[in-house]
Amino acid sequence: MIKIFLSLLGLIVIAYGAREWRNSRLVSLLLVACSLAAGVLVWFPAWSDQLAHLAGVGRGADMILYCYSAISFLMILNLGLKQRDLHQSTTRLARYIAISNAKDKRTP
Amino acid sequence: MTIAEVPVNPKRVALVIAAYNEGSVIAEVVRDAMRLFPLVIVVDDGSPDDTGAVALSAGAVMLKHPINLGQGAALQTGIEYALGRDVDFVVTFDADGQHRPEDVQKMLETLAHNGNQIALGSRFLGETVGMPASRRLLLKAATVFTRITTGLRVTDAHNGLRTFRRDAAQAITIRQNRMAHASEILEEIGRMKLTYCEVPVTIRYTDYSKAKGQSGLGAFNILIDLLVARIRK
Numbered sequence: 001m002i003k004i005f006l007s008l009l010g011l012i013v014i015a016y017g018a019r020e021w022r023n024s025r026l027v028s029l030l031l032v033a034c035s036l037a038a039g040v041l042v043w044f045p046a047w048s049d050q051l052a053h054l055a056g057v058g059r060g061a062d063m064i065l066y067c068y069s070a071i072s073f074l075m076i077l078n079l080g081l082k083q084r085d086l087h088q089s090t091t092r093l094a095r096y097i098a099i100s101n102a103k104d105k106r107t108p
Numbered sequence: 109m110t111i112a113e114v115p116v117n118p119k120r121v122a123l124v125i126a127a128y129n130e131g132s133v134i135a136e137v138v139r140d141a142m143r144l145f146p147l148v149i150v151v152d153d154g155s156p157d158d159t160g161a162v163a164l165s166a167g168a169v170m171l172k173h174p175i176n177l178g179q180g181a182a183l184q185t186g187i188e189y190a191l192g193r194d195v196d197f198v199v200t201f202d203a204d205g206q207h208r209p210e211d212v213q214k215m216l217e218t219l220a221h222n223g224n225q226i227a228l229g230s231r232f233l234g235e236t237v238g239m240p241a242s243r244r245l246l247l248k249a250a251t252v253f254t255r256i257t258t259g260l261r262v263t264d265a266h267n268g269l270r271t272f273r274r275d276a277a278q279a280i281t282i283r284q285n286r287m288a289h290a291s292e293i294l295e296e297i298g299r300m301k302l303t304y305c306e307v308p309v310t311i312r313y314t315d316y317s318k319a320k321g322q323s324g325l326g327a328f329n330i331l332i333d334l335l336v337a338r339i340r341k
Contacts, residue, residue, distance in 0.1 A: 084336065091177050091285055095185045098151065098171040102189060103164050 003042050010039040013071055020078060023085070027078050031071065038067035115220040120196040123148045123212070124186030125168070126179045127203035131157040133316060137205050138166035144209045145199075149190055151182040180289025184282040191277060198277040202268040204317040211309040215271040218307050225276035226297060226304040228262060229269030234308030240318065254291055258298040262306060266290045269309055276302050288333035 017031030041048040041064050048060030057063055123145050127134050134150065141148045150168040152160035154176035164170040171189055173182060183200050190198045197216060201207050207229075215227035231239070232251075247266055254265035270293070272280070279300055284292040297304055 081336070087285070088283065090175070091181050094154075094173045094175055094177055095181070095188065098173050098185050099189050099192070102169060102171050103160075104169040105164060105167065 006042050007039055010035045010042075024078065024081055027074055027081065031074050031078075034067050034070045034074065038064055038071070041067065116197065116216040118145050119147070120194065121145050121147065121199060121212070121216065122186075122190035122193060122195045122197070123199045123201045123209075124183060124190055125150045125163075125201050125203045126153055126182030126186065127151065127155065127159050127163065128153040128176060128179070128182075129155045129157050129159060130203040131155070131159045131162050133205050134159050134163045134203055135166040137201075137203055138163055138168045140205075141201060141209045141212075142167050144213060147190075147193065147195065149186045150203070151186040151189075153177060153179070153182040178286035178289075180282045180287070180292070181285040183289060187272075187277055187282070191274070196274050198272045198274070200268055200270045200272075202317075204320050205314060206311050206317050207269045208310055208312070211269060211307070212271060214309070215269075215307045218305060219271060219273060222305055224303040224305045225273045226302055227271040227307045228264070228304055229267040229309035229311075230262070230264040230306040231267060231309060231311040232263045233306055235310040236313065237310065238313035238318075239311065240313070243313075243318075250291075254294055257291070258294045260294055260298050260304075262294065264306070265294060267309070267311070269311075284333055286333060 013035040014032050017028050017035065019028075020031065021028040041051070041060065045060055048063045050060075052058060052060045052063045055063070057066070123141050125134075125137065125141075125148065127150050130137075138148050138150065148168040150160070150163035150170050152163065152170060152172040154173045160170050160172045169189075171185055173185065187198050187200075197219070199212050199215075201209075201212070211229060211234075215229065218224075219227050232247075236244075247264065251263060251265040254260065254262060266287075268290070279302060280293060280296045282289045282292060296302075
């Protein structure tokens with residue numbers, strides 16, 4: 001049951017990552033890759049143990065936790081990028097106001 | 109050389125000054141610039157003090173951001189406004205009295221002679237008055253970084269004194285609101301293969317300008333801003 005639940009969550013993150021392609025290709029690719037990797041590790045725990053040994057992590061379950069951490073960091077980075085977009089919109093609005101209200105003593 | 113001998117009509121030159129809390133010095137800077145260039149555009153970047161009103165009284169065209177956005181944003185606002193006027197050249201000029209209008213004349217003469225689109229001021233080809241050693245080191249490091257990232261053979265990466273021919277000013281859009289705009293402008297020059305030259309200029313450091321200048325932390329912020337802009341696409 002938990003595998004299905006985690007896979008559904010992973011699919012949501014993949015869909016979100018795909019949607020972000022237009023905004024940041026790097027973030028989008030990493031989100032999809034990490035979610036796919038986490039999904040594979042959930043369904044094939046034996047692989048996760050082998051991978052964990054290769055990576056020097058210890059337990060396979062920890063690998064899934066690391067994938068979750070990576071996804072969380074990417075989400076935070078993406079939020080930062082979105083905030084930057086919002087700031088640029090604010091800048092355009094402030095610029096429009098400033099230019100529309102330019103003051104020049106030499107012209108009436 | 110007097111202004112009459114300059115092959116560029118000074119009435120067709122716009123000086124853009126981004127100013128934040130510069131009420132105590134902006135009038136002097138505007139009057140000094142207007143000796144040689146009648147069109148001085150001051151963009152008050154949401155200052156809580158009377159910067160905008162003082163600049164307007166001194167004779168500048170004044171634009172005011174409703175909120176503080178940063179020097180890069182203010183310069184882009186001023187440049188967009190200037191391009192709406194009948195000008196051939198747009199100059200970015202600092203608000204703290206570090207720059208000399210005579211150097212702008214020199215840059216315009218250089219552009220008129222060599223036909224380049226952009227003249228960048230260089231304090232390291234010219235002179236500095238009262239520059240602290242720490243500032244020199246920071247600027248040299250920034251220049252090395254910029255030469256590596258942009259491929260431009262510049263000697264002074266963060267000099268606010270720049271002269272753009274109209275077509276170059278139209279081509280470049282500053283998207284970095286804060287101090288990273290200096291590196292962004294150079295990146296854009298390299299990316300669009302705009303023609304440029306460096307002109308020796310004199311930068312005068314005063315206690316006032318030193319207090320308002322960039323710190324090591326500012327340089328770190330610039331690096332982060334440039335990195336985030338690269339992740340964006």
